[in-house]
Each structure stands twice: as structure tokens, then as C-alpha cells.
Amino acid sequence: GNSVTQMEGPVTLSEEAFLTINCTYTATGYPSLFWYVQYPGEGLQLLLKATKADDKGSNKGFEATYRKETTSFHLEKGSVQVSDSAVYFCALRPSTDSWGKLQFGAGTQVVVTP
Amino acid sequence: DVKVTQSSRYLVKRTGEKVFLECVQDMDHENMFWYRQDPGLGLRLIYFSYDVKMKEKGDIPEGYSVSREKKERFSLILESASTNQTSMYLCASSLRDRDSYKNDQPQHFGDGTRLSIL
Numbered sequence: 001g002n003s004v005t006q007m008e009g010p011v012t013l014s015e016e017a018f019l020t021i022n023c024t025y026t027a028t029g030y031p032s033l034f035w036y037v038q039y040p041g042e043g044l045q046l047l048l049k050a051t052k053a054d055d056k057g058s059n060k061g062f063e064a065t066y067r068k069e070t071t072s073f074h075l076e077k078g079s080v081q082v083s084d085s086a087v088y089f090c091a092l093r094p095s096t097d098s099w100g101k102l103q104f105g106a107g108t109q110v111v112v113t114p
Numbered sequence: 115d116v117k118v119t120q121s122s123r124y125l126v127k128r129t130g131e132k133v134f135l136e137c138v139q140d141m142d143h144e145n146m147f148w149y150r151q152d153p154g155l156g157l158r159l160i161y162f163s164y165d166v167k168m169k170e171k172g173d174i175p176e177g178y179s180v181s182r183e184k185k186e187r188f189s190l191i192l193e194s195a196s197t198n199q200t201s202m203y204l205c206a207s208s209l210r211d212r213d214s215y216k217n218d219q220p221q222h223f224g225d226g227t228r229l230s231i232l
């Protein structure tokens with residue numbers, strides 16, 4: 001079946017540090033891949049997406065590249081801010097899905113300290 | 115901007131009660147979803163709906179039912195609440211794909227309902 005594996009958190013880092021959150025997936029074909037962010041007390045917001053191999057999604061200084069050969073979609077940001085403290089979810093949508101269903105990873109909490 | 119509104123942010127109910135969680139979206143989305151979010155487990159799909167009066171089971175439908183009588187509203191029902199249904203419940207909606215080769219329509223989420231069953 002389809003699955004998404006994310007690195008466990010919490011990830012704690014200082015302001016202006018480099019952030020990487022690993023995400024790997026298992027799926028047949030070419031799923032679409034997404035990163036969502038959940039700020040404290042809120043629902044999930046779409047951060048970025050990629051729909052085919054070698055696509056790079058980017059938003060708010062975050063980037064992720066769809067790597068078919070390693071079945072990965074790692075999230076990166078060059079210089080984090082305290083306001084980036086949140087839980088980050090990697091998700092996939094199978095290529096065979098007709099209804100917009102997503103399979104989520106367990107989430108990675110990121111804590112950025114001043 | 116898409117707005118997905120869940121009727122309650124916090125709810126406390128007793129074991130055995132029938133509980134209704136309401137969700138409304140204002141962007142004419144065809145698809146709507148109910149998830150529960152638990153620490154270490156991420157989001158798990160309970161039910162989804164792709165049209166009025168249409169519903170499909172997700173990964174963990176046991177103990178739940180849903181209702182979609184109008185396109186903008188999707189209700190989650192706990193028929194007889196139990197303590198293991200204490201959780202954060204998230205509603206989401208999305209547009210149907212306009213291009214069958216691009217499965218890229220994102221889901222838009224409400225702020226969640228934190229439900230406690232005592």
C-alpha cells in the first residue's frame with residue numbers, strides 16, 4: 001500500500017539555521033507530493049507541492065524536490081525564523097486516486113529558538 | 115481565500131452520547147474530508163464525500179458516520195461516543211481535478227475541533 005515516512009521530531013534549532021526534514025514514500029506509479037504546515041492551534045495549510053519527477057516546489061523560502069529515484073521529497077529552508085516553529089506534514093496523493101485523497105506522514109515538529 | 119469553518123474549537127461530551135461535528139466550506143468544493151489527528155499517528159482519514167449525498171469510508175470509519183445533504187456542509191457523527199474517540203478532528207475540502215492527468219488539487223483545512231469524551 002501507499003505510505004509516507006517522515007523523520008521523527010522534535011527538531012530543535014536556532015534562528016537562521018538550515019532546516020531539512022526528510023520524507024520518503026512508498027507508492028506505485030507517480031504520486032503527487034505535498035508539504036503541509038500546521039501552526040499552533042490551527043489547521044493544516046498547504047506549503048508546497050510537486051506533481052512529477054524532478055519538479056521543485058517552493059514557497060516562503062521552503063523548497064522540496066520530487067526525487068523518483070530515491071522516492072523522497074525532503075523539505076529544506078536555508079535560514080529559519082522563530083515564526084517557522086510548527087508541525088510539518090509530508091503527504092502523497094496516489095496517481096490512481098480520483099477523489100483527492102491524501103496519505104499523510106506522522107508529522108515533524110520543528111522548534112526554532114531565538 | 116477558501117474558508118473551511120468547523121462549528122466548535124473545543125467540545126466535551128460524555129460516553130454514550132451522540133455527537134455531531136459540523137463543517138462548512140464556502141468555495142463550492144466537490145470533495146470534503148474528515149480526519150482525526152493523534153500524536154505520532156499523523157492524520158487518518160475517517161470518511162470523505164465527493165458529491166452531495168455521496169460518501170465513502172476512509173481508513174478508520176468504525177464508530178463514525180457522515181452526512182452531506184448540501185454541497186457546502188459535511189457533518190461527522192459519533193453514534194455512541196467512547197473515550198478512545200477523544201482526539202483532534204479536522205475537516206478539509208478540495209476541488210475535483212480539472213485535468214485527469216494532474217492530481218494536484220490541494221486540500222484546504224479548518225482549524226479543527228478538539229473533542230474530549232469523558
